[in-house]
Amino acid sequence: MPKEKEVQNLSEVTVRFAGDSGDGMQLTGSQFSDTTALMGNDLSTLPDYPAEIRAPIGTVYGVSGFQLHFSSNDIHTPGDRPDILVAMNPAAIKKNISELKPGAMIIANTDSFDRKNLQLAKYETNPLEDNSLEGYEVYPVPIGSLTAKALQGTKLSPKEIARCKNFFALGLMYWLFDRPVDQTMNWIQKKFAKKPEFIEANTNALTAGYNYGENTELFNTRYNVEPAKLPKGIYRSISGNEATALGFLAASVKSKLPLFLGSYPITPASEILQYLSNYKNFGVKTLQAEDEIAGITSAIGAAFAGNLAITTTSGPGLALKTEAIGLALMTELPLVIVDVQRGGPSTGLPTKTEQADLLQAVYGRNGEAPVAVLAASTPSDCFNMAIEASRLAIKYMTPVILLTDGYLANGSEPWKIPHVNELPDIPVKFRTEKEGFAPYLRDGNLSRPWVKPGTPGLEHRIGGLEKANTTGTVSYDPDNHDLMINLRAQKVKNMVNDIPDLTVDGDMEGDLLVLGWGGTFGAIKEAVIKVREAGYNVSQAHLRYINPLPKNAEYVLKGFKNVLIPEINLGQLSKIIRSEFLIPVKQLNIVRGLPFRVSDIENKIIAILGGKE
Amino acid sequence: MADQMIEVKEIKLTAKDFATDQDVRWCPGCGDYSILAQVQRSFPDLVGIKKENIVWISGIGCSSRFPYYMNTYGFHSIHGRAPAIATGVKVSRPDLSVWVAAGDGDLLSIGGNHFIHACRKNIDLKVLLFNNRIYGLTKGQYSPTSEKGKITKTSPYGSVDYPFNPVALALGSNATFVARSLDRDTKHLHEMIKRAADHKGLAFVEIFQNCSIFNDGAFDILTDKKTKDDNVLVLEHGKPMLFGANKDKGIIMDGAKPKVVEIGEGKHRVEDVLVHDENDESPMLATLLAHLTDDPAMPTPIGVFRQISKSTYDGDVEEQIASVKNKKGEGDLEKVLFTGSTWEVN
Numbered sequence: 017m018p019k020e021k022e023v024q025n026l027s028e029v030t031v032r033f034a035g036d037s038g039d040g041m042q043l044t045g046s047q048f049s050d051t052t053a054l055m056g057n058d059l060s061t062l063p064d065y066p067a068e069i070r071a072p073i074g075t076v077y078g079v080s081g082f083q084l085h086f087s088s089n090d091i092h093t094p095g096d097r098p099d100i101l102v103a104m105n106p107a108a109i110k111k112n113i114s115e116l117k118p119g120a121m122i123i124a125n126t127d128s129f130d131r132k133n134l135q136l137a138k139y140e141t142n143p144l145e146d147n148s149l150e151g152y153e154v155y156p157v158p159i160g161s162l163t164a165k166a167l168q169g170t171k172l173s174p175k176e177i178a179r180c181k182n183f184f185a186l187g188l189m190y191w192l193f194d195r196p197v198d199q200t201m202n203w204i205q206k207k208f209a210k211k212p213e214f215i216e217a218n219t220n221a222l223t224a225g226y227n228y229g230e231n232t233e234l235f236n237t238r239y240n241v242e243p244a245k246l247p248k249g250i251y252r253s254i255s256g257n258e259a260t261a262l263g264f265l266a267a268s269v270k271s272k273l274p275l276f277l278g279s280y281p282i283t284p285a286s287e288i289l290q291y292l293s294n295y296k297n298f299g300v301k302t303l304q305a306e307d308e309i310a311g312i313t314s315a316i317g318a319a320f321a322g323n324l325a326i327t328t329t330s331g332p333g334l335a336l337k338t339e340a341i342g343l344a345l346m347t348e349l350p351l352v353i354v355d356v357q358r359g360g361p362s363t364g365l366p367t368k369t370e371q372a373d374l375l376q377a378v379y380g381r382n383g384e385a386p387v388a389v390l391a392a393s394t395p396s397d398c399f400n401m402a403i404e405a406s407r408l409a410i411k412y413m414t415p416v417i418l419l420t421d422g423y424l425a426n427g428s429e430p431w432k433i434p435h436v437n438e439l440p441d442i443p444v445k446f447r448t449e450k451e452g453f454a455p456y457l458r459d460g461n462l463s464r465p466w467v468k469p470g471t472p473g474l475e476h477r478i479g480g481l482e483k484a485n486t487t488g489t490v491s492y493d494p495d496n497h498d499l500m501i502n503l504r505a506q507k508v509k510n511m512v513n514d515i516p517d518l519t520v521d522g523d524m525e526g527d528l529l530v531l532g533w534g535g536t537f538g539a540i541k542e543a544v545i546k547v548r549e550a551g552y553n554v555s556q557a558h559l560r561y562i563n564p565l566p567k568n569a570e571y572v573l574k575g576f577k578n579v580l581i582p583e584i585n586l587g588q589l590s591k592i593i594r595s596e597f598l599i600p601v602k603q604l605n606i607v608r609g610l611p612f613r614v615s616d617i618e619n620k621i622i623a624i625l626g627g628k629e
Numbered sequence: 630m631a632d633q634m635i636e637v638k639e640i641k642l643t644a645k646d647f648a649t650d651q652d653v654r655w656c657p658g659c660g661d662y663s664i665l666a667q668v669q670r671s672f673p674d675l676v677g678i679k680k681e682n683i684v685w686i687s688g689i690g691c692s693s694r695f696p697y698y699m700n701t702y703g704f705h706s707i708h709g710r711a712p713a714i715a716t717g718v719k720v721s722r723p724d725l726s727v728w729v730a731a732g733d734g735d736l737l738s739i740g741g742n743h744f745i746h747a748c749r750k751n752i753d754l755k756v757l758l759f760n761n762r763i764y765g766l767t768k769g770q771y772s773p774t775s776e777k778g779k780i781t782k783t784s785p786y787g788s789v790d791y792p793f794n795p796v797a798l799a800l801g802s803n804a805t806f807v808a809r810s811l812d813r814d815t816k817h818l819h820e821m822i823k824r825a826a827d828h829k830g831l832a833f834v835e836i837f838q839n840c841s842i843f844n845d846g847a848f849d850i851l852t853d854k855k856t857k858d859d860n861v862l863v864l865e866h867g868k869p870m871l872f873g874a875n876k877d878k879g880i881i882m883d884g885a886k887p888k889v890v891e892i893g894e895g896k897h898r899v900e901d902v903l904v905h906d907e908n909d910e911s912p913m914l915a916t917l918l919a920h921l922t923d924d925p926a927m928p929t930p931i932g933v934f935r936q937i938s939k940s941t942y943d944g945d946v947e948e949q950i951a952s953v954k955n956k957k958g959e960g961d962l963e964k965v966l967f968t969g970s971t972w973e974v975n
Contacts, residue, residue, distance in 0.1 A: 054972050199970060252971045269962045276721045296953035298960030301946060303720055306746035310713035317717025320704055343707050436963045469702035469725055472681040477696050479705030
């Protein structure tokens with residue numbers, strides 16, 4: 017009988033699963049996350065994988081990682097430094113060691129620490145044996161061979177058996193953190209419904225991993241993380257891309273407009289197209305276009321035809337769509353463009369996160385082409401902002417850009433699911449009255465009428481050439497052009513009366529306001545909490561509407577001696593804030609393709625408040 | 630209100646009903662006038678299509694002003710993108726009759742990608758190519774259909790580009806209706822527009838169009854009374870491919886190559902001449918005919934090269950939606966939101 021294991025209570029843990037890109041680390045991580053969410057913990061995840069689908073085995077650049085931060089408290093980031101690394105091979109250690117917390121636990125698959133893999137990871141000696149991991153708690157587990165043993169007698173080939181080892185590792189982690197295996201068991205049943213031999217093998221591997229923890233002398237302690245005290249409600253775990261897709265589906269239902277998505281696959285935005293292609297029974301039409309330009313222009317066609325039209329992309333795709341965004345603006349059609357920002361410029365870091373498309377979104381077009389720009393702040397906020405972007409586009413008959421990013425897109429968090437009847441309706445009015453009709457008439461919001469082709473008597477022409485206000489005929493009149501330029505700009509400015517004020521977490525005035533936008537919300541929030549715990553007074557505000565800026569933004573910012581803007585770019589919001597309000601701002605810019613570490617922001621805040629900056 | 634309803638008889642529209650109040654601003658003598666006139670004349674005859682259900686989409690170029698002159702719904706967009714915008718209109722609203730007016734630069738150069746993919750997907754669009762073999766609106770640069778060696782403002786020593794053969798390109802992209810006509814052959818053009826309108830699927834009509842300013846006379850050999858009979862082969866379904874003023878020339882196959890022969894006593898018999906089959910499932914014959922144009926010794930065919938029946942992209946999308954709805958029931962957002970692994974916090 018194994019001796020009774022000690023149970024230690026923890027308030028929060030950061031785990032990173034790492035292995036070859038074919039090792040199934042994303043799957044392992046997301047399964048662990050789903051189970052952890054079901055256990056009632058608050059959590060935040062960060063998948064971090066190479067752009068290569070199956071990068072050469074064993075290499076450092078081929079390492080795929082999945083980080084998960086879970087807690088019995090409210091948390092906002094995937095964690096700065098892991099407490100535990102599950103390393104499926106030497107390269108996983110090489111790549112991650114510098115990021116681990118001092119004294120972190122490393123569970124290493126010893127089977128892959130052979131000469132070849134050590135060489136591929138550029139280790140001269142085995143780190144598990146040469147004392148180089150002194151200071152860490154290393155648990156050597158022959159995951160590969162234990163999996164093979166557990167699957168003896170199955171019909172699977174040795175290669176297929178080897179691919180089950182991630183479930184062994186997952187089982188072991190479930191044991192270590194006292195989580196049930198049921199959720200994953202159910203998932204395996206569903207996933208491999210047509211391949212019973214894989215159900216058996218993966219289930220056995222999972223159970224074997226769990227039992228190994230129970231029986232081995234290696235682990236003496238299990239860890240318990242109590243459920244978090246989240247507001248009452250029904251929850252699910254959701255990623256930003258899924259939330260974005262569901263947000264548009266909801267906007268379609270609440271506006272009673274059919275949803276049309278024109279899109280071209282691009283990392284990390286493709287999933288939105290994938291998710292939405294599932295909802296055919298809502299009448300959703302997803303068109304996988306021949307290129308980025310056809311993605312947006314087909315959506316413009318659909319908007320003209322009377323649909324809730326959207327297009328989804330990432331930075332390079334937004335660049336390609338630029339001219340068409342101008343067309344949507346000029347023809348005054350409602351359109352939502354989603355840019356899931358990734359590392360740039362050019363192809364950049366396709367699978368990594370960044371916030372460097374802000375100026376492209378706000379300014380990047382020929383001519384005076386003001387476009388509303390919104391930015392989601394957390395994975396689940398993508399749902400709200402997709403609805404908001406749709407609402408504003410329809411009401412003001414103009415394109416709206418919604419910015420998310422790779423971290424939001426792939427990261428997940430628990431989401432208190434709203435009921436459909438709690439979501440606001442999106443009013444839509446199609447013009448049908450013939451009397452007094454002109455295509456560029458203006459309503460109180462300065463929006464022109466939306467007419468569905470097929471409406472008798474309202475046949476009209478729109479286009480990219482400048483139009484005479486009201487009549488919509490082609491016009492080269494200088495004064496009309498000046499008028500139209502201003503009208504189009506005013507429509508976007510008018511939205512300021514239609515968006516929420518900027519809220520401040522903390523005092524309304526003081527020494528320092530940390531102002532963020534988009535996906536950095538969690539990291540800034542956590543940094544602010546930490547420095548407050550250390551006795552500092554600091555306030556936080558976060559922009560989800562960037563063009564136009566909230567009405568009270570200037571007032572809020574001017575209440576503070578210092579404004580710090582952390583961004584994963586070289587200071588793009590800082591530029592906008594300076595130029596809009598003529599106030600000095602302090603910048604924190606780290607562009608590593610990764611979310612901010614909380615400590616980076618913390619240190620900067622303390623430096624400013626300590627008078628060192 | 631029912632008692633106030635007045636019985637409205639369907640009034641037959643005329644060409645004038647399709648004209649707008651806008652001044653037509655093409656150059657004097659431009660072939661576009663003729664195309665506009667034939668479109669306006671043929672549209673009242675389109676069966677089962679209401680005026681308000683017609684949408685004209687264009688890109689950029691002289692011919693792309695077309696929608697402004699048609700009293701239907703219209704969208705003058707950006708360079709090259711008309712087929713993609715039209716795709717969005719048609720796929721989202723299959724009840725509309727969607728037409729694209731495009732020039733050779735617009736459709737085959739900057740918009741080439743959209744064009745071939747619209748053909749490939751068999752989207753139910755009617756695409757009229759106004760092919761004048763020159764960039765007109767930018768004032769005379771060679772186009773993707775200009776002949777090699779052409780002297781233009783950007784090719785003062787002669788263009789070194791090989792041109793596209795638009796009919797061959799459309800056939801190669803699996804367009805289900807491919808035709809060619811001439812701006813000056815109004816009767817034929819009228820007929821081709823109606824045939825395109827009647828086709829379910831992507832209908833492509835290449836119209837040789839004279840640019841009176843920058844490429845005047847490019848198609849004279851096909852339109853001049855003196856030369857046209859010997860140089861134009863009018864394709865007619867089920868009929869032998871004869872041409873010449875007295876129909877005394879014909880196309881026969883010499884092995885795998887087409888050849889022009891004389892018909893008459895002591896010469897070839899009409900029975901030897903190739904018979905046109907628009908509906909041939911194989912694109913071989915149509916492709917062979919498309920390439921006659923490449924050979925100066927051969928006549929230029931006009932008419933319908935190919936018309937086959939195939940399900941359309943927009944129709945298949947509707948069908949798929951209906952079948953998924955049938956299987957899963959009408960979408961229920963509440964259900965979707967609360968589906969999957971959920972948990973309750975009390």
